[in-house]
Amino acid sequence: MGKHEVGTPKYIANKIKAKGLQKLRWYCQMCQKQCRDENGFKCHMMSESHQRQLLIFADNADRYIDEFSKEFEEGYLELLSRQFGTKRVHANRVYQDYISERNHLHMNATQWETLTEFVKWLGREGKCVVDETEKGWYVQYIDRDPETIALQEALAKKEKMDKDDEEKMMHFIQKQIEEGRARTQGGSSAPTELVRDKEEPLKLNLSLKAKAADDEHKPPTTSLLLLKGRVVDGALEAGSSRQKRAVGEIGGVGVKKAKTNALDDIMLEEESKKERANRKDYWLAEGIVVKVITKTLGDKYYKKKGFISELLGKYVAMVTMLDTGHKLKLDQAHLETVIPAIGRLVKVVNGAYRGSKAVLKALNQEKFSVTIEICSGLLKGRVVEGVQYEDISKTYSPD
Structure with a gap:
């Protein structure tokens, strides 16, 4: 048919x-x-x-x-x-x-x-x-693509380096603790009984006027000077040069140097340790507002803002656009932080105070830095100056 x-x-x-x-x-x-x-x-x-x-x-x-x-x-x-x-x-x-x-x-x-x-x-x-x-x-x-394998090896190497840095830091802290214990044990002596000869008269030397006169000409204490002169920029703690400059500004023209006490040295060392431990090459965090800076997605998303709704790794995140609601999988190299208006909430994404929430207090456009006040954790109420733009970002609020 x-x-x-x-x-x-x-x-x-x-x-x-x-x-x-x-x-x-x-x-x-x-x-x-x-x-x-x-x-x-x-x-x-x-x-x-x-x-x-x-x-x-x-x-x-x-x-x-x-x-x-x-x-x-x-x-x-x-x-x-x-x-x-x-x-x-x-x-x-x-x-x-x-x-x-x-x-x-x-x-x-x-x-x-x-x-x-x-x-x-x-x-x-x-x-x-x-x-x-x-x-x-x-x-x-099983993805055997050479580019994928090279990327996985690079990520594994970076994680290993981060882990090695943490181990070195822990080893350094443990070494400091052991040295402190050894110093304490070496300097300790057995207690002795206080015995005073009854025949020897007791003498007291009270020179209050001379002490008061010396205090009038004495410069402010080192701890106060360091507290007023310390500048925390989120990346580097104020060093000895900044301390001396701050002491000179507060103490007057005639004051050139001031000795730091043990408490200030400990505080500076702790700040430096915290900076080294929290300073990473990745800064993505959930709940922050970011801006798309890549042109590969077209003008539809270029310079548009969104918030990170999910972290897919240390360097990759799922970004939900604020205007369209579209979800994009982007690398941190294609994003940048967003600085809100003064008085708004921000999140510290890198540096010594990484992960803390803060309130934006002031902007310094010449140095590309801001002043924030920590509002969460044990450091609540601390004012930090000189924090770089890339170390903070605006927090997302559905309202």
């Missing part, structure tokens, strides 16, 4: 039937022909064109099976890596997505008879991580 003319109801009905997926057992891979029923497939098997294709296949059957197997494997893995990445997913779900394409290569033309055999083969070849559960076989793609 000949074909029906174009536009007739029978022609349209046949096209509608042929549009959807048909049964796999009525498909001939060599001829790339899909039959709709068993009778049609039987007629195709007896046709002259099919017999010629079988003769070609019989000449080199292994080559055709290897080509079909390789094409099926590449298509399956390409879909797995593109749609699911390195996530663990059910093998049959990936297969259903693969066969949903009409022109896919059928499994009956490959060296694997079932999907289970194919999944086991992927596990033996090291192309996927496979495991069997009560719900069936699950696969997880």
Whole structure:
């Protein structure tokens, strides 16, 4: 029976039937022909064109099976890596997505008879991580791309360096504690009884006027001078030069130097330790407002603001745009912090006070720094000057 003319109801009905997926057992891979029923497939098997294709296949059957197997494997893995990445997913779900394409290569033309055999083969070849559960076989793609491997190695090296810095810091603190204990034990002496000779008269020397006169000309105490002269910029604590300059400004022209006491030295050392421990090369944090500075996404997102709704790593975050609500996966190199108006809440994202919430008090546009007041934690109420723009960012509020 000949074909029906174009536009007739029978022609349209046949096209509608042929549009959807048909049964796999009525498909001939060599001829790339899909039959709709068993009778049609039987007629195709007896046709002259099919017999010629079988003769070609019989000449080199292994080559055709290897080509079909390789094409099926590449298509399956390409879909797995593109749609699911390195996530663990059910093998049959990936297969259903693969066969949903009409022109896919059928499994009956490959060296694997079932999907289970194919999944086991992927596990033996090291192309996927496979495991069997009560719900069936699950696969997880192994990304062997050189760029991805180089990125993973760089991240692992950076984490190792951060860990080494923390270990060095802990070792240094432990060493200081041991030296302090040894110094205390070495300087301690056994208590002795206080014995006074009864015959020797008791003498007291009280020179209050001379003491008062000396106090009038004495400069302010070192602890007060350091407290007023200390400048904390979130990156570096005020050093000895700044201390001397602050002492000169407060104590007067005639005062050039002032000795620091042990308490001030300890406070300076603690600030320096805190800065070294909290200063990192990553600054992303949840709940802060950021600005997109990359042009690769187009003018739609360039210079637009959003807030970090989820951290995907140390250097990558999910940013929800404030104007459109779209979610973008961005690297910290494509973002910058946002400085709010004076009196608004900010979050310290780097430096000695990393993770603390504060209130913005003042701006210094010449030095690109701000003054903040810590409003959370044990340091609540401390005013910190000279904090750089990139070390703080505005906090997100749904209101």
